[in-house]
Amino acid sequence: MARLDLEKLSKRYGDFFAVRDVSLQIADGEFLVLLGPSGCGKTTTLRMVAGFIEPSDGAVRLGGSDVTVLPPWKRNAGMVFQSYALFPHLSVAQNVAFGLEMRKLPRADIERRVEEALALVRLTGFGGRLPRQLSGGQQQRVALARALAIRPDVLLLDEPLSNLDAKLRQEVRVEIRELQRQLGLTTVMVTHDQEEALTMADRLVVMNEGAVRQVGSQRDLYERPADRFVAGFVGRSTFLDGAVEAPGRFRTDGGLALACAGGMPGRAALALRPERVEIAPSANTNMSGLDNSLPGTVEFVSYLGALIDIHVRLSPQDRLVVQIANRDGGFAPDVGQPVQVGWPAAAGLVFNE
Amino acid sequence: MTDAALARGPVVERRRGEGWTAAALITPASIFVAFCLLAPIAILFRFSLNEFVPSKKLMVEALTVANYVKFFTDPYYTTILATTVRIAVLVTAVCLVLGFPLAYVVARTQSRFKHLLIISIVLPLFVGNAVRAAGWMTVFGNKGFFNATLMGLGVIDQPLEIMFTEKAVVIGIIAVNLPFMVLSLQSVIEGIDRSVEEAAFSLGAPPATMFRRVLWPLALPGVLAGTILTFVLAMNAYATPFLLGGPLFAMMAPSAQEGFAVDMGYNPTVTNAKVPPDVQKRIGFTEEEQKRLRDLDYGYMAKNDTAFQEWWNKSFKG
Ligand SMILES: Nc1ncnc2c1ncn2[C@@H]1O[C@H](COP(=O)(O)OP(=O)(O)OP(=O)(O)O)[C@@H](O)[C@H]1O
Ligand SMILES: [Mg+2]
Numbered sequence: 001m002a003r004l005d006l007e008k009l010s011k012r013y014g015d016f017f018a019v020r021d022v023s024l025q026i027a028d029g030e031f032l033v034l035l036g037p038s039g040c041g042k043t044t045t046l047r048m049v050a051g052f053i054e055p056s057d058g059a060v061r062l063g064g065s066d067v068t069v070l071p072p073w074k075r076n077a078g079m080v081f082q083s084y085a086l087f088p089h090l091s092v093a094q095n096v097a098f099g100l101e102m103r104k105l106p107r108a109d110i111e112r113r114v115e116e117a118l119a120l121v122r123l124t125g126f127g128g129r130l131p132r133q134l135s136g137g138q139q140q141r142v143a144l145a146r147a148l149a150i151r152p153d154v155l156l157l158d159e160p161l162s163n164l165d166a167k168l169r170q171e172v173r174v175e176i177r178e179l180q181r182q183l184g185l186t187t188v189m190v191t192h193d194q195e196e197a198l199t200m201a202d203r204l205v206v207m208n209e210g211a212v213r214q215v216g217s218q219r220d221l222y223e224r225p226a227d228r229f230v231a232g233f234v235g236r237s238t239f240l241d242g243a244v245e246a247p248g249r250f251r252t253d254g255g256l257a258l259a260c261a262g263g264m265p266g267r268a269a270l271a272l273r274p275e276r277v278e279i280a281p282s283a284n285t286n287m288s289g290l291d292n293s294l295p296g297t298v299e300f301v302s303y304l305g306a307l308i309d310i311h312v313r314l315s316p317q318d319r320l321v322v323q324i325a326n327r328d329g330g331f332a333p334d335v336g337q338p339v340q341v342g343w344p345a346a347a348g349l350v351f352n353e
Numbered sequence: 354m355t356d357a358a359l360a361r362g363p364v365v366e367r368r369r370g371e372g373w374t375a376a377a378l379i380t381p382a383s384i385f386v387a388f389c390l391l392a393p394i395a396i397l398f399r400f401s402l403n404e405f406v407p408s409k410k411l412m413v414e415a416l417t418v419a420n421y422v423k424f425f426t427d428p429y430y431t432t433i434l435a436t437t438v439r440i441a442v443l444v445t446a447v448c449l450v451l452g453f454p455l456a457y458v459v460a461r462t463q464s465r466f467k468h469l470l471i472i473s474i475v476l477p478l479f480v481g482n483a484v485r486a487a488g489w490m491t492v493f494g495n496k497g498f499f500n501a502t503l504m505g506l507g508v509i510d511q512p513l514e515i516m517f518t519e520k521a522v523v524i525g526i527i528a529v530n531l532p533f534m535v536l537s538l539q540s541v542i543e544g545i546d547r548s549v550e551e552a553a554f555s556l557g558a559p560p561a562t563m564f565r566r567v568l569w570p571l572a573l574p575g576v577l578a579g580t581i582l583t584f585v586l587a588m589n590a591y592a593t594p595f596l597l598g599g600p601l602f603a604m605m606a607p608s609a610q611e612g613f614a615v616d617m618g619y620n621p622t623v624t625n626a627k628v629p630p631d632v633q634k635r636i637g638f639t640e641e642e643q644k645r646l647r648d649l650d651y652g653y654m655a656k657n658d659t660a661f662q663e664w665w666n667k668s669f670k671g
Binding site for chain 1: 554563
């Protein structure tokens with residue numbers, strides 16, 4: 001295991017930057033997740049670490065030594081591919097043994113470490129099977145065992161769970177995370193699944209258009225998003241467009257005057273998390289203690305089981321999503337019903353343009 | 354019947370129907386193979402067991418392996434066989450070595466022009482073998498493109514003897530067979546997940562090891578198909594060895610054709626064709642005329658060649 005440092009890493013295809021100036025420090029034993037929309041450069045970044053893509057600029061340091069120009073077979077990086085990439089002509093045991101044979105270990109050691117690796121992913125006794133005789137989840141675990149068997153300096157996972165069904169994905173998530181902790185593996189995982197990212201990571205990196213937008217813990221990203229993109233990408237936000245008139249005073253394009261925290265005067269967007277907004281039937285306008293209290297009309301209701309999303313029209317230009325828990329005897333709005341919504345000034349995040 | 358059996362019922366029914374459909378679909382091809390490929394081979398095999406009587410210049414009905422014994426013991430035939438096999442092996446090996454990298458590049462390219470690449474590989478096959486061989490003749494001849502260029506550049510001062518040698522034949526057959534090898538390999542390599550190669554790299558395998566342990570074993574079906582195809586085509590090559598190898602060079606396919614014709618005494622192979630009476634009247638010979646026909650005396654012809662030419666020039670051209 002080792003620490004991994006990316007220094008101003010860039011990859012250019014012609015004039016197009018697939019990755020631009022990415023600098024990250026990943027501590028020994030840390031689980032870092034790269035999160036971002038499709039095409040934002042996650043895979044490209046990961047493949048530069050693995051050595052499959054040569055960076056146009058910048059450096060990759062593994063355990064303190066510069067590996068930027070080393071070919072993949074000279075880096076000690078374990079990679080799990082989205083398609084698993086098991087060798088179809090080799091048995092499970094031979095797949096896991098492959099990396100150990102490349103390291104020219106004695107036969108007895110190889111056999112022992114193959115057994116260990118298979119036991120780690122709970123596939124003891126499957127060594128003689130061919131990959132095609134395994135289920136998707138089992139193949140995924142073989143791929144993991146194969147990467148772990150070489151005791152890599154860093155474990156790289158490119159959307160390792162995207163080919164599994166929803167239920168299995170939840171189980172494997174926990175399994176990978178536990179293994180990673182147990183072995184103290186420095187790990188970089190790529191995903192565009194937010195829930196996966198939030199449940200597995202020690203730290204997250206949000207990328208967009210090839211650049212890092214924010215690095216931080218789950219709480220950092222959710223409660224203190226660095227910009228409008230992160231606020232919209234991590235969790236959900238409704239954005240009210242308008243302008244900051246003076247610090248603490250926001251006016252929407254629809255003409256609503258709202259109290260907000262901070263912000264520089266000028267064009268801006270006010271972001272609100274749906275679950276931070278209170279809602280009550282219109283008759284009960286007592287929203288005492290909230291800095292903002294506004295009347296509106298229910299325009300759309302979507303029932304999600306445990307939660308209910310209510311879309312409320314505040315003005316011809318302004319619409320807000322409010323999320324409430326689905327409780328017995330709780331508020332059950334109907335479309336067209338007048339309601340009152342409110343939130344504390346601190347719940348609204350201002351992003352200047 | 355249980356619910357499960359009931360539920361399965363229609364599925365089984367459909368399966369059976371599919372079986373019939375499949376049988377119906379393969380029937381035409383099977384019939385074609387049986388009548389047009391297997392039957393002639395079977396008939397030829399029966400002929401091969403007949404007795405060969407040189408004086409009659411025809412096969413006489415019999416059941417003997419004499420022809421086979423002769424083929425495998427007569428040095429004339431064994432030499433031809435050895436040459437043919439040697440050349441086929443050489444050609445196949447060269448095609449494999451040259452073809453694999455090319456097939457790999459074609460299979461893995463991300464280029465928009467991939468289809469053009471494939472077409473340019475296949476395009477030479479649109480040229481007939483005889484025409485292509487004629488082309489090679491102009492390249493390899495003593496004053497051909499190849500020698501003229503090398504001599505012009507001063508690399509050599511005597512023309513390299515290529516035309517009418519084994520070299521010319523090997524090069525010619527490789528040129529014909531390479532596309533078959535490349536296409537067989539390319540289609541298989543295309544089906545190999547690129548990330549499998551990368552997985553081998555990331556596990557510590559350098560390219561040569563990756564090739565030996567992963568790419569080669571996975572490409573083996575394509576290697577086999579391409580090798581068999583190329584080998585068979587080389588064994589049966591006709592126009593190329595005939596035109597590029599010259600009269601002294603013997604490979605099986607041209608020799609078989611030649612041997613067949615010679616041993617048959619250049620006799621017509623078709624004797625019972627019916628021609629409509631009016632046509633027969635205009636082109637056919639009468640019984641008397643046929644009796645007056647003589648075999649050509651080549652010695653006499655050769656001696657009097659100049660006299661004939663003069664006579665021809667005087668009476669027809671002049
Ligand atoms: N070989 C290439 N040539 C040109 N552009 C490329 C090449 N490879 C990737 N790109 C571009 O680089 C960008 C980043 O690609 P990358 O595969 O890293 O995205 P990603 O974040 O992994 O997306 P996804 O979530 O869809 O896998 C994309 O816009 C892609 O079109
Ligand atoms: Mg990707």
